[in-house]
Every structure is written in structure tokens, then in C-alpha cells.
Amino acid sequence: MGGAERSARKRRQQQSAAARAVTQARGGGGPSRKTIVSVVAVVVLAAVVIGGVIWTNASKNETEGTTITPQTASAALDTADERQGATVVSGKADAKVKLDIWADFLCPYCAQLQQKYGTQIEDQIKAGNVQVTYHMIPLLNNRSDPAGYSLDSANASLCAADQGKFTPFHDSLFASQPEEGKRGYDKAQLIKLGQDLGISAPEFATCVNGGTYNQQLDDALTEVSKAPNFQGTPTVMHNGQVINWTQDGWLTNLVNQAG
Structure with missing residues (x-):
């Protein structure tokens, strides 16, 4: 190989190396900017999805391992013989206003009824003016995760x-x-919760664990679901007539009218 040919080949090699250096400097030799952005987007999306799943599971299970705060102010209302089948009757037999309340412990509107009027109802029971028959029915039994809380509660x-200790x-x-x-x-x-409210009898735990009243509660739900004036939970009735419990003063009006 002559000297001229060697010189030409060397120049070509130098030019090729320079071209590669320029390409690498411009990013042409590695992942493109578009590729890098796409990878980053996928990583961020995965992190958001994983974080969302973790948050959702934590939110769904927020009751796990918690203690239900006992409400003891109303304990004096109860008697040991107030359960009648699948209902609980609270108040004097000669009370001038007699109410029936159908509710579910998972029902948010039932909680609103209790929050807004629970104390008033209990005060009227204490005063001897009102007797309430509570029907705690498992209407939303499939609406907890896992299912079954309405019936268990x-x-x-x-x-x-x-x-x-019903009240x-x-x-609570x-x-x-x-x-x-x-x-x-x-x-x-x-x-x-029962123990925190002062229940010490071992029969209570046996009753809860064994679902002693499950069948009676299911039967009560089946029966009331057939009633034409049953409006789901909560339903409040007085003398067989549905009461609009969202109307301010409904309880006071009933007591005054029965006066």
C-alpha cells in the first residue's frame, strides 16, 4: 500500500470518527428525547396507579383494627326485656306517641336521622311521651366490603x-x-364495643359470633319489603303513616298534637 493510499484511508477514518462524535453529541447515538420522555411518563403513571391502589385499599379498610367509640349517655334508657323478636321496644307502653323506625347501621341517611333527631327522640322517651319500636334490618348487607356488616351489626x-344495652x-x-x-x-x-359499654356476660359474645338472630332479621326484611308504604331505610311511621323526618319539628309536632 502506497503512502498516498494510507494517508487517504487515515483521513477517511478520522472523518468517520468525527461524524460519530457529532452524532453522539446531538443525541443520535442513544435514546431519543421522545423515547426518554415516554419512559418517564410510563414510570410516573405506574407510580400514580400503584399509589392510588395503596390509598384505595387503605381507605377501604380504615375500620380494620380500630375500636368503636362507645356512646354511654343514653344507657339509662334500656331494660333487659326490651327485645321483642327482631325488634327493640324502647319507652313506656302508655306513651302517647308510638313510632316505628326501620334502619340499617350502614345506611348514611339513617345516620343523619340519628345525628339530627336521636337525642330528641331519646329525650321524649325518657319523658314518657314517646315509645319507639326499632327495626334494625339488613337492607344493605351486600353494600359493605366484605359483605355482611348490616346483618352482623x-x-x-x-x-x-x-x-x-341496645340504645x-x-x-355508638x-x-x-x-x-x-x-x-x-x-x-x-x-x-x-359491647364490653366497653359494660356487657360482661359471655352469652353476648356467643350471640354475636353465632348470629343468633340472623334468620329472624332476614325474615323481618323479607316481610317489610312487601309492605306498600315501606320506603327503604330510614322509614319512620306513626300509627301506620309514613312520617317525613326531614321536615323540621316533626317530632315536637307529633307530641304536641297527641297532647
Whole structure:
């Protein structure tokens, strides 16, 4: 190979190396800017999805391992014989106003009824003016995750009634109501609430764990669902007539009219 040919080849090699250097400097030798942006977007999206799943699961299960706050102010209302089948009757037999209330411990509107009028109702019961028959029905039994909280809580409230603790148990569950579509409270948490309210009889835990009143509650739901004036939960009735509990002063008006 002559010197001229070697010189030409060397120049070509130098030019090729220079071209590669320019290409690499411009980003042509590695991933394109578009590719890098796409990869970053995928990573960010994955992080958002994973974070959303973690947050959703945490939110869904926020009742897990928690203690239901006991409400004890209304404990004096109860008697050990107030449970009548799948209902609980609170108040004197000669009360001039007699109400029936159908409710579900998972129902948010039932919690609103309790929040707005629960104390007034209980005060009228104490005064001897009102008697209430509580029908705690498992209407939303499939609306918790896992399903079954409506029935478990309704059964537990009847078990608490057998121990003379229905009203504080009832009030406590509404005061700490789980969100519909999410986890309710399990049987161990319901038993713990009863114990925190002063229930010491071992029969209470047996009643809760065994679902003693489950069949009666299911039968009551089936029966009331056939009634033409049943409007879901909550339904409030006086002498068989549905009461508009969202109307201000409805309870005071009933008491005054019965006067």
C-alpha cells in the first residue's frame, strides 16, 4: 500500500470518527428525547396507579383494627326485656306517641336521622311521651366490603338488647358509622364495643359470633319489603303513616298534637 493510499484511508477514518462524535453529541447515538420522555411518563403513571391502589385499599379498610367509640349517655334508657323478636321496644307502653323506625347501621341517611333527631327522640322517651319500636334490618348487607356488616351489626344490636344495652350500642354504631361500600366492623370489634359499654356476660359474645338472630332479621326484611308504604331505610311511621323526618319539628309536632 502506497503512502498516498494510507494517508487517504487515515483521513477517511478520522472523518468517520468525527461524524460519530457529532452524532453522539446531538443525541443520535442513544435514546431519543421522545423515547426518554415516554419512559418517564410510563414510570410516573405506574407510580400514580400503584399509589392510588395503596390509598384505595387503605381507605377501604380504615375500620380494620380500630375500636368503636362507645356512646354511654343514653344507657339509662334500656331494660333487659326490651327485645321483642327482631325488634327493640324502647319507652313506656302508655306513651302517647308510638313510632316505628326501620334502619340499617350502614345506611348514611339513617345516620343523619340519628345525628339530627336521636337525642330528641331519646329525650321524649325518657319523658314518657314517646315509645319507639326499632327495626334494625339488613337492607344493605351486600353494600359493605366484605359483605355482611348490616346483618352482623343488626344481630349484635339485638344481642346487646338482651343485656340491656341496645340504645348505647345503637348510638355508638351510628356515631362511628363505616362508609357504604367499604369495610364494616367485624364481630370481634362489635363484641369489644359491647364490653366497653359494660356487657360482661359471655352469652353476648356467643350471640354475636353465632348470629343468633340472623334468620329472624332476614325474615323481618323479607316481610317489610312487601309492605306498600315501606320506603327503604330510614322509614319512620306513626300509627301506620309514613312520617317525613326531614321536615323540621316533626317530632315536637307529633307530641304536641297527641297532647
